[in-house]
Amino acid sequence: MVKKLFTVGYIALIAGACTPSNKAQTSTSKGLKDYYSKYFDIGVAANMHSLRGADSALLVKEFNSITPENDLKIGPVHPTEGQYNWRAGDALVGFAQRNNLKIRGHNLVWHYASQTPTWIFKDKEGKQASKELVLQRLKDHITTVVSRYKGKIYAWDVANEVISDKRDEYLRPSDWYKICGDEYIAKAFQWAHEADPDALLFYNDYNEISPVKREKIYKLVKGLKEAGVPIHGVGLQAHWAINEPSRGQLDSTLKRFADLGLKIHITELDISVYPKEHDARERKAEDTNTAFTAEKEQLQLEKYKMCFELFKKYKNAITSVTFWNLSDKYSWLDNFPVQKRKDYPLLFDQNFQPKKAYWEVVKVAK
Ligand code: GLA
Numbered sequence: 107m108v109k110k111l112f113t114v115g116y117i118a119l120i121a122g123a124c125t126p127s128n129k130a131q132t133s134t135s136k137g138l139k140d141y142y143s144k145y146f147d148i149g150v151a152a153n154m155h156s157l158r159g160a161d162s163a164l165l166v167k168e169f170n171s172i173t174p175e176n177d178l179k180i181g182p183v184h185p186t187e188g189q190y191n192w193r194a195g196d197a198l199v200g201f202a203q204r205n206n207l208k209i210r211g212h213n214l215v216w217h218y219a220s221q222t223p224t225w226i227f228k229d230k231e232g233k234q235a236s237k238e239l240v241l242q243r244l245k246d247h248i249t250t251v252v253s254r255y256k257g258k259i260y261a262w263d264v265a266n267e268v269i270s271d272k273r274d275e276y277l278r279p280s281d282w283y284k285i286c287g288d289e290y291i292a293k294a295f296q297w298a299h300e301a302d303p304d305a306l307l308f309y310n311d312y313n314e315i316s317p318v319k320r321e322k323i324y325k326l327v328k329g330l331k332e333a334g335v336p337i338h339g340v341g342l343q344a345h346w347a348i349n350e351p352s353r354g355q356l357d358s359t360l361k362r363f364a365d366l367g368l369k370i371h372i373t374e375l376d377i378s379v380y381p382k383e384h385d386a387r388e389r390k391a392e393d394t395n396t397a398f399t400a401e402k403e404q405l406q407l408e409k410y411k412m413c414f415e416l417f418k419k420y421k422n423a424i425t426s427v428t429f430w431n432l433s434d435k436y437s438w439l440d441n442f443p444v445q446k447r448k449d450y451p452l453l454f455d456q457n458f459q460p461k462k463a464y465w466e467v468v469k470v471a472k
Contacts, residue, residue, distance in 0.1 A: 137168035138453070138464070141471040145421045147208060149428030151175040151374070154194055157201050161432060164458050171208040173373065173428050174198045178211055181221040184247055192254070199258050210373070210428065211255065213263040213310060214248050215294045217280030227281045240285045245297050252301035261426075263310035263341050263373065264298050265291050269322045271313065271384070276322055291326075292335045299336035310341030310373050313384065315351040315359045327366055339369030345430065346375070346413070347382035348405040356416050364423035372417065374430035376439060376451035377409050377463075383443045396448040398434075407463040410453070414470040433458050 139148040149171030150156075156165050156172070165172070176182055177194035184190055202209045216222055226243050229235045235243075252262065268291055270278045277283055282290050295307050309327050313319045323340065330337045340363050351359065363370050379402040417424050431437045433454035440449055450456075453464040 138467065139168060139170040141468050142427075145418055145471065146424050147171045147426040147428075149173055149208070149210060149426055150432050151428065151430045152198055152201075152432075153177065154197065155436075156432060157197060160458050162201075164454065165432060166205050166207075168454075169207065169429075171210060171426060171428060172198065172202050173210040173212045175212075175431070176221065178251065179213060179216065179221045180226070180247060181223050183251060185223055187225050187243070190250065195255070199255055203258065208261075208426075209255070209259045210371070210426070211252075211259040211262040211305075212373075213266040214251065214298060215244060215264065215268075215282060215290065216266040217268070217278055217282060218266075222281075227285060234285065237286050240282070241290060241293060244282075244290060244294060248294060248297040249301045252298050252305065256302040257304065259302075259305065261306040261308060261339075261371070262298055264294050264307045264337075266310045267312065268309075269311055269319060269326060271319065273318055276325075292330060292333065295330065295335045295337055306338040306369065307336055308339045308341040308369075308371060308373075309337060310343060312343040312345055312374070314342045314344075314363075315346070315355050320359055320362060324362060324366065327368065331366065331368065337368065339371055339425075340366065341371045341373035343374040343430075344372045344376075344413075345378075346409065347378040347380065348402065348409055349381045353412050353416070356413065357419075360416055360420040360423070364420050368423075369425050370420065370423045372424060372427040375413070375427060376430045376437060377406050377413070378439050378449050378451050379403075379406055380447075380449065386443045386445075389444050389447065393444050393447050398450045402450070403462060406450070407461075407466050410463040411466040411470060414467045418470060429453070434461075 142148050148169050150165060150169045152165065152172040153175045155161055174195060177198060182191060183195060199209055227235055227240060229239060268278055270276060277288055298305065298307055309323070309330070311323050314323055327337060327340050342363065360370065379398065417427055429452055431452055433456065434450040434452050435456045437449055437451050439451050440446065453461055453467060455461050
């Protein structure tokens with residue numbers, strides 16, 4: 107049902123985006139990728155909607171890299187044991203190749219229940235699978251997926267979000283961890299490397315700006331590197347908001363991760379126009395005010411400007427900045443943390459037009 111509503115709105119918005127007056131406003135031939143070509147790649151999360159019409163035109167003009175938003179996650183790609191669903195992944199990879207876009211793979215091991223199938227953790231009798239069986243399944247999965255796109259997907263988020271958000275807990279007590287202990291993390295990198303020795307392998311996580319979580323991510327990545335595990339970079343998701351991070355907080359975050367001597371990818375950038383909340387919650391009376399006001403526009407523009415100034419400062423470490431979705435027409439933040447609360451977290455509006463924040467970001471590049 108939700109999906110159906112989304113599709114109807116989507117078609118109406120595409121029609122709106124094609125009016126001549128709107129077209130006239132985007133007549134410059136350069137895209138964000140061109141303004142930033144001497145610093146880092148500019149990417150975007152992509153899905154099947156990205157491959158046609160106005161979405162596809164905007165994507166190819168502005169970006170030089172894509173990350174499949176959901177289609178290569180273990181749940182969608184490998185819903186039952188031994189059965190892979192390649193349709194969307196192949197379509198996205200084919201599109202990227204035809205349009206000279208780089209591809210970041212996302213992701214090979216993740217805790218998130220709704221996108222990780224339960225069969226992985228169950229044996230034939232439906233009881234908890236043994237460590238050996240779970241690791242064997244993870245190895246088969248990684249080997250199959252990475253080999254299929256060998257030489258096409260240049261970088262992979264190998265492990266996603268294995269760190270706990272709880273102050274005094276290091277690793278998240280996911281089913282992976284409970285059954286396998288911490289060794290599944292290093293093994294995932296090793297298997298991905300064996301399947302494609304040229305692929306760049308990343309550890310990816312969110313709330314990297316929190317001093318507590320940042321140190322845990324740093325410790326994990328440094329430990330893997332020192333143990334000789336093939337890891338080439340850290341992915342900072344960058345799901346931020348108008349009220350965070352501060353300049354000092356982001357500067358110290360980027361400095362800390364640059365100190366690792368590995369690559370940094372900003373992997374899932376968006377800046378919500380609502381103050382940051384980390385957990386899903388019920389809608390409240392004040393959530394009905396969802397207009398994109400001049401005040402929100404200004405605060406968001408300043409935050410985007412600050413972020414790109416600092417990305418530029420750390421250009422020697424940062425090699426890619428990926429936005430998590432294309433335009434304000436659709437973002438996961440429309441349903442998180444509050445269901446059906448419209449957000450406007452990106453640089454293009456609901457009609458695919460560049461927002462004021464876009465031009466601020468362009469100015470930073472010059
Ligand atoms: C995390 C994941 C992404 C995506 C977002 C929400 O950041 O890494 O793949 O699911 O949550 O859209």
